[in-house]
Amino acid sequence: MQVRPLTEFDFHPRLADSNGVSLVLFSAPGCGSCRVWLRLLSDFTDPLLQHCYVVDVQLATAVAREYEVFHLPSLFLFVDGKFHAQLQAEATPKQLSQAIGTLLNLPPQDEP
Structure with missing residues (x-):
């Protein structure tokens, strides 16, 4: 999957x-x-996931503050462009897939 960068501006x-x-x-x-x-x-690769983005907190401090990022790495799930949940999983494909599936079956959380 292609991981694309995001900045404060985009x-x-x-x-x-x-x-x-x-x-x-x-x-x-x-x-x-x-x-x-x-x-x-x-x-x-996971059929549930369409996009992956990375935000460099050193270049996007305002967005990191907005999402209350205090520890790195921090992962957040969005559905159709809207915040869905903060994701926590071990860095393995199986754990990541399971975490995504579990969060998608739950109602959206409040945005930080």
């Missing part, structure tokens, strides 16, 4: 234009766990 417009399920990874270049997640997402 975060909301690009997500608003996305259909289906999107996963957003808040990351930083010096974060080892973030690099593991980026590798996983680059190779990840």
Whole structure:
């Protein structure tokens, strides 16, 4: 799956234009766990997931604050451009697929 970058300036417009399920990874270049997640997402295939985005918190501090990102990596699930839930899973394809499926079967959470 192609992981595309998002910035403060295109975060909301690009997500608003996305259909289906999107996963957003808040990351930083010096974060080892973030690099593991980026590798996983680059190779990840799941029929439920249409888009993957990465936000560099060093370049998009306003968006990181808006979503109350205090720990990296942080993952958020969006459905049809709207916030659905914060995602927490081990960095394995099986755990990620299960977490996505579980969250999609639950009602949307309030946006941070």
